[in-house]
Amino acid sequence: MNYSVSITPDAEIDIEDAAIWYEQQRKGLGNDFLDEIQNAFRKISENPYLYPIVHRNTRRTLIRRFPFAIYYLIEQGSLVVIAVMHGSRHPKRWQQRT
Numbered sequence: 001m002n003y004s005v006s007i008t009p010d011a012e013i014d015i016e017d018a019a020i021w022y023e024q025q026r027k028g029l030g031n032d033f034l035d036e037i038q039n040a041f042r043k044i045s046e047n048p049y050l051y052p053i054v055h056r057n058t059r060r061t062l063i064r065r066f067p068f069a070i071y072y073l074i075e076q077g078s079l080v081v082i083a084v085m086h087g088s089r090h091p092k093r094w095q096q097r098t
Contacts (some may be wrong), residue, residue: 002045002046003044003045003048003074003077003078003079004045004077004078004079005041005044005045005072005079005081006078006079006080006081007080007081008080008081008082010082010083011068011081011082011083011084012070013023014083014084014085015034015084017038017047018033018066018068018084018086018091019031019033019034022066032065033063033066033068036063036064036065036066037063037068037070038064039064040061040064040070041070041081043061044059044061044070044072044079045079048072048074048079052078054071057073057074058070058071058073058082059071059072059073060072062087063066063084067086067088068084068085068086068087069087070083070084071083071084071085071086
């Protein structure tokens with residue numbers, strides 16, 4: 001069973017800001033970042049319990065190729081992405097969203 005993935009507005013902004021930054025660094029890199037995000041969403045939707053709980057009920061998966069993590073909750077058969085943040089960001093930044 002695949003879980004549906006919903007993305008909070010804050011997480012949408014996280015993704016958009018990162019993709020824009022990567023695209024400014026090198027043409028096409030922003031799209032590569034978005035592809036990796038989509039791959040990660042697919043993986044967590046297939047097996048959301050595979051990834052560890054890092055704070056309260058929030059789980060985290062790391063993005064391949066990029067130093068980012070996706071933070072999400074499992075709620076009534078669906079996944080709620082609350083943050084997509086660079087690994088160097090202070091954890092309080094995403095923990096405030098839980």
